[in-house]
Structures are given as C-alpha cells and as structure tokens.
Amino acid sequence: MSAFLLTINIVGLDGGRSLPAAGHLKVLRLDTLCILGPPTSPSRQPDVSENLTMTVTLPTVLLWVVMVTDCGIAPLNNGETRIVGGEDAPAGSWPWQASLHIGSTLCGGSLISNQWVLSAAQCFPSDSDVTVYLGRNVQQGENSNEVSRSVSRVIKHLEYDDKTKENDVALLELDSPVKFTDYIRPVCLAAERSFFVDGLSCWISGWGDVQTDGVVLPPPQQLQQVSVPIVSNIQCNAAYGSITPSMICAGPSITGKGFCQKDFGGPLVTLNGSRWVQAGVASFATGCGYPKFPGVFTRVSRYQSWISEHVGENQLGFITVFSSSSQASPISILSVVLSVLVSLRPSSL
Incomplete structure (x- = not known):
C-alpha cells in the first residue's frame, strides 16, 4: 500500500526558526487526497511518490488533510452569499440541502453520500413515512433540478435524549442512490479533533x-x-x-x-x-x-465513528479542520497539530 510523509513546519510571525512536526499518514485513496493550506492557497493533487512539506504561518487556518469523495463542492455558490434574518x-447554492417531509412535519437534512442523509433525531418521534427532496429550491412551485426519494430506514442515535437534546442526530438511508449534479452533491463532514474557533x-x-x-x-x-x-x-x-x-x-x-x-x-x-x-x-x-x-x-465531529459504523467510511468525506484567530496562542495551536499527527500515525508503514 502506498504512503507518503507529510512534514509540517510551523513558523512564528516573528520569522523565527521553523518548528518541525513530522508525522506519517497512511493514504488509502491517493486519487482523492488534497492537501490544503490557508484559504488563499489552492488545492493540489500530490504525486503518490512525493514527500510533502507544508509551511504554515501562525495565526491562520492551520491544515486540512482531506481523504474524501468529491464532497463539499458547490459549483453554483460563489462563496459570497430567510432563516430568521436571512x-x-x-x-444550487447549497446542493447538499435536503427537505425532509415526515407526515405533516418539515425538517432539514444534508446529503452526505449518494444514498445517505444526515439529520436530527428529534425529527423522527415515530415511524411515519419520510420523503426526501434534493435539489429543491422552493417549497411552492416548480423545481426543475429536484429529485425525491423514499427512506428505507431511519437510524436514530440510541442515546438521544429528547429533553436535553443530547445526541440529537439521525441517519436516513434512501431507497435508491441519487446521481450527483450541480444541484445535488454531498457535503464534507467535520472529522474527530476538528476545532472551530x-x-x-x-x-x-x-x-x-x-x-x-x-x-x-x-x-x-x-x-x-x-x-x-x-x-x-x-x-x-x-x-x-x-x-x-x-x-x-x-x-x-x-x-x-x-x-x-x-x-x-x-x-x-x-x-x-x-x-x-x-x-x-x-x-x-x-x-x-x-x-x-x-x-x-x-x-x-463527535459522531464520526457512529456515522461511519452505519454508512461506511469509504463513502464519506471526513475532513479534520483546524481554525485559529489572531488571539490564539501558537504553542496551544502547535500542540493540537502534534496531537493529531500522533493520532494519524499508523503502527507501521
């Protein structure tokens, strides 16, 4: 199995000496792996034989290591874009957005693969029939890019608490896969250890x-x-x-x-x-x-294992995301990076 070495150089704002943080990452799907730097950096597709080095200046968005299907791409959203006050x-702005119709109840959801939707457990208090609409823009009128699917099963988290809303998460398996278009695409999911400042x-x-x-x-x-x-x-x-x-x-x-x-x-x-x-x-x-x-x-990010257990991780796009602000301590951020690299290192290459 192919693998490569990813080296991260954390550079202080004073331009001081780089702090190397080396780790080994076993790559299972090199054809879909992207290494992304700060938001201004374009994604790149590394050659499978490369040893990659990334230099990151703090503070910034630190690192993405992406092992995904083609998730999180919204071709019709320029990124500048009424929920209350909206x-x-x-x-096509949010091609993973799902409209869930459970009897007379309406809930939201997100497409995470060609046959699975992520939603909230509270939306499914009973065994009512569920219809999922994807590619929908308006609830009244024509939606030329829309498809609908019935749901073959609803998986609610077994420890969902309706009073506290702890573990308010559910998975819906569609009765048949959907074809991805500019209006229907899966979203990437935040992986374990993701940090949102x-x-x-x-x-x-x-x-x-x-x-x-x-x-x-x-x-x-x-x-x-x-x-x-x-x-x-x-x-x-x-x-x-x-x-x-x-x-x-x-x-x-x-x-x-x-x-x-x-x-x-x-x-x-x-x-x-x-x-x-x-x-x-x-x-x-x-x-x-x-x-x-x-x-x-x-x-x-707290439910990566639970979601993968039911859907299968190969079908999903989990991304470990680190974000920081100008007030973040470089030492604290570096410790997060190091801990993740340790978690990613396999027992043997």
Missing part, C-alpha cells in the same frame, strides 16, 4: 418559520440562508446552562439571525479552501434569532 438562496464564519440554511410565533415563509417559500459566527461553548452555556461537548453553537448577539421551527436537522457549514464542511446539525434554540441565545447544533 436571505433567499439562489438555486469562536467567531469563525459559518452558514445555515432551511425553509423554517421566519418568526417565533409561527410565521411561515411567504410564497414561493424559497430556501433561506444566513451567515452566523461560531459562539464558544462557554458563552453558549452561560445562556442555556445545558451545553455539552457534543454540541456546538453559532449565532450573533443581535436579533434576527438564526434558525427556527422546521429548520431542525439542517446543516451548519463553513468554507475552508474550496470545500464546505458540515460542523453541526440544527438542534435547538430559545426563540428564533433571539439576542444572547445562539443556535445550538449537534457537533458532527
């Missing part, structure tokens, strides 16, 4: 209500999108008192930006390089876009 999303820009999308008192989207009920920053679990817990490490929060401290009823199960994504990575699954919030109450999401 705006209309042009068709407070203030990191993310996006949420859905067809949910536009006000807390049940005001629905006006016709034609076009998919809505809104940009929200990550909020630290410490700050989020100050608002709710029940935030766990399996949750991640996002939302500004101003009114009018957040998710609402019927958005549950939808994706929280962030753009790294040229790929979109799902960091969270919409779970709960106090009100809809209330100030000082961020939206709470199931933290996807």
Whole structure:
C-alpha cells in the first residue's frame, strides 16, 4: 500500500526558526487526497511518490488533510452569499440541502453520500413515512433540478435524549442512490479533533418559520440562508446552562439571525479552501434569532465513528479542520497539530 510523509513546519510571525512536526499518514485513496493550506492557497493533487512539506504561518487556518469523495463542492455558490434574518438562496447554492417531509412535519437534512442523509433525531418521534427532496429550491412551485426519494430506514442515535437534546442526530438511508449534479452533491463532514474557533464564519440554511410565533415563509417559500459566527461553548452555556461537548453553537448577539421551527436537522457549514464542511446539525434554540441565545447544533465531529459504523467510511468525506484567530496562542495551536499527527500515525508503514 502506498504512503507518503507529510512534514509540517510551523513558523512564528516573528520569522523565527521553523518548528518541525513530522508525522506519517497512511493514504488509502491517493486519487482523492488534497492537501490544503490557508484559504488563499489552492488545492493540489500530490504525486503518490512525493514527500510533502507544508509551511504554515501562525495565526491562520492551520491544515486540512482531506481523504474524501468529491464532497463539499458547490459549483453554483460563489462563496459570497430567510432563516430568521436571512436571505433567499439562489438555486444550487447549497446542493447538499435536503427537505425532509415526515407526515405533516418539515425538517432539514444534508446529503452526505449518494444514498445517505444526515439529520436530527428529534425529527423522527415515530415511524411515519419520510420523503426526501434534493435539489429543491422552493417549497411552492416548480423545481426543475429536484429529485425525491423514499427512506428505507431511519437510524436514530440510541442515546438521544429528547429533553436535553443530547445526541440529537439521525441517519436516513434512501431507497435508491441519487446521481450527483450541480444541484445535488454531498457535503464534507467535520472529522474527530476538528476545532472551530469562536467567531469563525459559518452558514445555515432551511425553509423554517421566519418568526417565533409561527410565521411561515411567504410564497414561493424559497430556501433561506444566513451567515452566523461560531459562539464558544462557554458563552453558549452561560445562556442555556445545558451545553455539552457534543454540541456546538453559532449565532450573533443581535436579533434576527438564526434558525427556527422546521429548520431542525439542517446543516451548519463553513468554507475552508474550496470545500464546505458540515460542523453541526440544527438542534435547538430559545426563540428564533433571539439576542444572547445562539443556535445550538449537534457537533458532527463527535459522531464520526457512529456515522461511519452505519454508512461506511469509504463513502464519506471526513475532513479534520483546524481554525485559529489572531488571539490564539501558537504553542496551544502547535500542540493540537502534534496531537493529531500522533493520532494519524499508523503502527507501521
């Protein structure tokens, strides 16, 4: 089996001596591996015989090591783009967005492979029939790029707690695979050890209500999108008192930006390089876009093993993402990088 050596040189802002952090990474799918630097760096496809060296200047987005299928690519989204306080999303902006119809209930979801959708466990309190729409832009009117699928099985996390919303995650297996188009594509998933810094820009999308008192989207009920920053679990817990490490929060401290009823199960994504990575699954919030109450999401990276166990990791695009801010300590960031490299090193090459 082929392998290569990845060497990371962490360089301080003072231009001082590089700190080498060498690790070995066993590559199973070299044809789909990308090494991405800071967001301004283009992705590149390494030759299988290369020994790769990356130099990273702190602070920045540190590193992506991507072993994926063709996930997280939105050809029709230029990256500049009414969930509460949001705006209309042009068709194809979020090609993994799924509209889940469970009886009379509407939830969101995300396509993670050609036959699996990720959503929230709370959306499936019973064994009701589920229809999944992909490539959909409006709930009322024609969707020329849409396909629909029935669901052959729903897998809810066995330890889901409906009261606390702990482990609010579910997988839906479609009754037949879908063909990828510019309007229907899978999202990448945040892998274990991913780190999302407070203030990191993310996006949420859905067809949910536009006000807390049940005001629905006006016709034609076009998919809505809104940009929200990550909020630290410490700050989020100050608002709710029940935030766990399996949750991640996002939302500004101003009114009018957040998710609402019927958005549950939808994706929280962030753009790294040229790929979109799902960091969270919409779970709960106090009100809809209330100030000082961020939206709470199931933290996807905590469920890599659970998702892979049911779907099969070869079908998925897990990405380990590290993000930092100008306030981050280079030593603390370096320790994270080193710990991940250790975790990636196989027992033998």
